[in-house]
Amino acid sequence: MNARHAIVLAAGRGSRLGRGPKALLPWGDEVLATRAARAALGAGCSVTVAVGPGARIARRRLRERCPAAHVVAVHDAALGMSASLRAAVLPLIATGVSPEAVIVLLVDQPGVGSAVIRELFRAHVPGRVTRAVWAGVPGNPILFDTGHLLSAAARAEGDAGARAWIRMHPDLVDDVECGNLGRGDDIDTPEDLLAWNDPDTSRAPSCGTALHPLP
Numbered sequence: 001m002n003a004r005h006a007i008v009l010a011a012g013r014g015s016r017l018g019r020g021p022k023a024l025l026p027w028g029d030e031v032l033a034t035r036a037a038r039a040a041l042g043a044g045c046s047v048t049v050a051v052g053p054g055a056r057i058a059r060r061r062l063r064e065r066c067p068a069a070h071v072v073a074v075h076d077a078a079l080g081m082s083a084s085l086r087a088a089v090l091p092l093i094a095t096g097v098s099p100e101a102v103i104v105l106l107v108d109q110p111g112v113g114s115a116v117i118r119e120l121f122r123a124h125v126p127g128r129v130t131r132a133v134w135a136g137v138p139g140n141p142i143l144f145d146t147g148h149l150l151s152a153a154a155r156a157e158g159d160a161g162a163r164a165w166i167r168m169h170p171d172l173v174d175d176v177e178c179g180n181l182g183r184g185d186d187i188d189t190p191e192d193l194l195a196w197n198d199p200d201t202s203r204a205p206s207c208g209t210a211l212h213p214l215p
Contacts, residue, residue: 005048010058010107041066041068043115044121074087086154101121109185112140
């Protein structure tokens with residue numbers, strides 16, 4: 001496992017989007033799960049991808065495109081993002097060789113590429129939390145020291161992920177503007193997907209509901 005590690009949360013059912021599991025949403029010549037894993041690998045990270053519904057197909061796609069990625073199945077994915085986060089951090093505990101820092105990526109942010117991930121690692125100060133900001137709006141990804149991430153995962157509930165831990169420790173968070181390197185809007189609804197298919201993909205991401213403030 002590298003000193004830099006990435007977790008891709010990809011266990012969502014995609015019920016609001018209505019296109020099946022988000023991990024398997026076609027994106028160019030691949031699917032969102034492989035796109036996110038390749039972005040992390042391209043930034044020099046080892047990668048864990050947490051998958052839920054459609055896990056068998058997701059494993060096959062990842063094996064084909066990203067054989068270096070470690071895949072974990074989230075059997076209680078219906079409980080929300082917190083279950084995915086806990087499942088993804090278990091290998092960090094089991095191996096006994098933890099990375100120095102871990103970035104948490106959402107599978108449905110196709111505008112987050114290797115350049116964004118590298119920038120967050122470049123800006124990261126050990127002992128602190130580094131959060132992407134998009135056009136001034138805090139969002140995802142978020143980079144943690146491993147100890148902080150384990151603490152956040154233990155406290156996570158429902159679909160909030162690390163949100164409760166972040167709210168308890170706002171003094172530890174450093175925000176890094178990433179709007180010049182990618183896009184922070186995610187794909188939750190058919191309207192979000194339509195916006196991504198807009199020819200004017202160079203426009204700044206919306207600051208509305210398409211952004212999840214925290215994982």
